[in-house]
């Protein structure tokens with residue numbers, strides 16, 4: 001995996017949505033969601049494992065989502081892996097532990113999350129295989145055809161231009177390299193009420209309203225990036241529904257509960273959740 005000559009080449013000025021995401025996540029630090037002391041959590045989790053068992057906590061559901069994505073990616077021995085929008089680095093560290101990947105790099109715009117990710121890599125004695133880089137998904141600081149696998153879990157909905165991220169992934173992937181993405185895809189608003197709800201969620205959770213898409217349009221944007229879709233699953237039933245129930249039970253004990261009230265329509269707005277694997281020819 002070759003970096004461009006300078007990591008700064010990949011950073012450039014951040015767009016407004018990347019800056020909003022960075023502010024959202026930097027402000028919250030390790031407290032994005034209530035954790036019960038399990039370690040920081042920043043996704044909705046997958047609440048049914050491949051063997052049919054059900055995670056008991058949000059943290060376990062997070063790990064189940066990472067494991068599902070890692071299994072889908074079919075990570076080859078001695079390969080290089082990029083995790084884009086890597087949160088606290090939990091998935092990148094899990095890739096290092098569960099596979100024989102040679103090098104795993106997490107990319108993020110949140111310097112607070114990156115600092116926590118780096119200390120987790122040190123605490124797990126994995127710094128020789130796992131690194132974290134501050135950069136935007138839309139301008140990855142890696143050379144063309146230099147990476148074997150790109151992963152991204154529950155991050156692409158934040159990106160100012162998701163289609164551009166798919167093109168960036170296609171650019172950095174080696175031939176036969178794979179992209180595995182788990183993504184929250186709000187459905188397009190159907191009326192004035194939904195348009196207002198979508199605008200409110202988009203503002204509170206730092207994503208562009210334009211990222212609300214039909215799944216047909218979503219799939220087309222992956223294919224237009226020069227990637228071949230190998231699988232495309234809709235997993236909202238095992239992600240969005242259980243997470244909403246968990247949130248209703250737990251939100252009030254979260255220290256950011258009052259702030260989160262701004263985002264309350266996401267408990268009812270139609271949210272699709274997809275997991276796909278695509279390869280670069």
Ligand SMILES: C[S@@+](CC[C@H](N)C(=O)[O-])C[C@H]1O[C@@H](n2cnc3c(N)ncnc32)[C@H](O)[C@@H]1O
Pocket residue numbers: 017018021022025041042043084085086087088091107108109110113135136137138152153154155158159160
């Ligand atoms: C909902 S969190 C998911 C984090 C992690 N992948 C996980 O599943 O736990 C979204 C992540 O995307 C990052 N992010 C948002 N916009 C980004 C951008 N333009 N480039 C890189 N990372 C970004 C955020 O800082 C945050 O870490």
